[in-house]
Amino acid sequence: MNMTLTEKILARRAGQRQVAPGDNILVDVDVLMTHDVCGPGTIGVFKREFGEKARVWDRTKVVIIPDHYIFTSDRRSNRNVDVLREFVREQSIPYFYDVIDDPNGTWQFDPARGLELAQYGEKYAGVCHIALPEKGHTRPGEVLVGTDSHTCTAGAFGEFATGIGNTDAAFVMGTGKILLRTPPTLYFHLTGALRPGVMAKDVILHAIGEIGFDGATYKAMEFGGAGVTSLDMDDRMTIANMGVEAGAKNAVFEADELTVAFVKARAKLHGTEKPFDVLEPDPGARHEREFTIDLSALEPTVAMHPDPGRRALARKCGDIRLDRAYIGSCTGGKTSDFIAFAEVIFGKEVRVDTFGVPATPQIVRDLKAHRTRGKCTWDVLVDSGVRMTENAGCAACLGGPSDTFGRLNEPLACISTTNRNFPGRMGHAEGRIYLASPYTVAASALEGRIVDPREYLSGATLQEVGA
Numbered sequence: 175m176n177m178t179l180t181e182k183i184l185a186r187r188a189g190q191r192q193v194a195p196g197d198n199i200l201v202d203v204d205v206l207m208t209h210d211v212c213g214p215g216t217i218g219v220f221k222r223e224f225g226e227k228a229r230v231w232d233r234t235k236v237v238i239i240p241d242h243y244i245f246t247s248d249r250r251s252n253r254n255v256d257v258l259r260e261f262v263r264e265q266s267i268p269y270f271y272d273v274i275d276d277p278n279g280t281w282q283f284d285p286a287r288g289l290e291l292a293q294y295g296e297k298y299a300g301v302c303h304i305a306l307p308e309k310g311h312t313r314p315g316e317v318l319v320g321t322d323s324h325t326c327t328a329g330a331f332g333e334f335a336t337g338i339g340n341t342d343a344a345f346v347m348g349t350g351k352i353l354l355r356t357p358p359t360l361y362f363h364l365t366g367a368l369r370p371g372v373m374a375k376d377v378i379l380h381a382i383g384e385i386g387f388d389g390a391t392y393k394a395m396e397f398g399g400a401g402v403t404s405l406d407m408d409d410r411m412t413i414a415n416m417g418v419e420a421g422a423k424n425a426v427f428e429a430d431e432l433t434v435a436f437v438k439a440r441a442k443l444h445g446t447e448k449p450f451d452v453l454e455p456d457p458g459a460r461h462e463r464e465f466t467i468d469l470s471a472l473e474p475t476v477a478m479h480p481d482p483g484r485r486a487l488a489r490k491c492g493d494i495r496l497d498r499a500y501i502g503s504c505t506g507g508k509t510s511d512f513i514a515f516a517e518v519i520f521g522k523e524v525r526v527d528t529f530g531v532p533a534t535p536q537i538v539r540d541l542k543a544h545r546t547r548g549k550c551t552w553d554v555l556v557d558s559g560v561r562m563t564e565n566a567g568c569a570a571c572l573g574g575p576s577d578t579f580g581r582l583n584e585p586l587a588c589i590s591t592t593n594r595n596f597p598g599r600m601g602h603a604e605g606r607i608y609l610a611s612p613y614t615v616a617a618s619a620l621e622g623r624i625v626d627p628r629e630y631l632s633g634a635t636l637q638e639v640g641a
Contacts, residue, residue: 212321219344271299300534310441332429364401366470371628383485391421499619502531506591518616529580
């Protein structure tokens with residue numbers, strides 16, 4: 175039987191010649207990731223089920239990345255990282271990207287530095303889904319699981335990546351295996367290339383709008399076709415990241431030369447090199463459903479409150495007034511996202527409170543080194559009125575304690591580059607969140623209402639494609 179990419183990866187790691195949708199299989203895990211929100215719970219279950227003195231199955235395959243509720247004075251949140259640090263010390267886990275450099279210390283919020291100046295050591299890596307590839311932990315053909323729903327981001331690198339709960343993670347921690355049901359595949363055939371003013375975020379919002387926010391529930395979303403070659407790795411990560419917003423078990427791209435070059439370069443830089451095999455889907459593999467998306471026909475798109483499947487064109491949302499704009503998260507806080515944002519707002523001033531949270535410390539460094547029209551990109555953002563923080567992390571994407579940078583503490587209307595817009599997601603239960611690309615968020619921040627960003631970009635046109 176011809177297999178899809180997801181089926182090929184799972185069959186290989188289950189030690190079987192083939193698998194089919196619906197098959198229950200015991201799969202060997204290559205990487206287990208956890209963070210400060212779910213890590214303590216996973217550790218608790220692991221010790222309860224395997225024993226207080228139990229050892230993880232392979233300490234080199236466990237990656238622990240605190241990133242969610244970090245830069246806050248809330249001591250309960252701070253304590254979560256302390257629990258991780260104690261466990262890492264006990265297990266001698268090498269890949270722990272701690273907030274501080276002292277393995278025996280504890281982190282405390284420094285009011286003198288506030289929320290905007292860096293409060294972390296050299297080991298800190300930022301948002302887990304961006305830190306994993308940045309540090310060389312994503313590899314084609316592997317199985318990566320993590321205690322976070324957006325673990326599917328790593329599918330951009332040609333691997334099976336999915337979010338799991340604390341109990342499953344504890345089982346992986348003790349055995350190196352996970353029981354999975356093989357998902358059927360929805361195949362998205364991409365053609366053409368994105369036009370000026372349109373970004374990868376518009377691609378995935380369009381796809382979710384096609385099938386609905388539950389249209390891929392426990393299915394694989396596989397992206398292929400000639401259009402993929404026009405997308406860089408940041409683009410593919412953005413698309414894979416939001417597969418779960420349609421309910422997907424995983425989202426995946428076939429690895430190509432660009433993927434392999436990225437993976438090898440990051441692994442070499444950080445000493446995380448391991449051999450890997452690039453797997454390909456079989457010709458004629460069966461898909462549950464197939465879709466074709468012409469990238470050249472897409473326009474700037476918005477996910478309307480309160481779910482990511484409520485798709486609308488930005489040019490038709492001009493009557494929606496905004497109180498806030500936000501750029502950041504694993505979806506929209508990468509270097510390329512901020513550069514796109516800066517391109518729109520260069521020399522202008524935002525009309526609404528706008529917050530910027532880079533996903534990782536490396537991105538902070540990138541933005542301070544990069545030049546937009548001859549000017550430091552970080553300064554372009556700050557001089558346009560964007561409140562930038564050096565404290566890379568998840569920040570307000572998941573709400574967090576009340577002192578979290580950028581959190582909605584009032585019922586505000588916010589346009590954001592993040593990935594989820596359910597009620598209460600960014601803080602206040604009555605806040606209204608609109609999801610969009612960095613281009614669209616930037617243009618909307620300048621206007622104080624949702625607008626199509628193409629009027630701010632040279633070479634872009636507001637003419638409706640195909641009209």
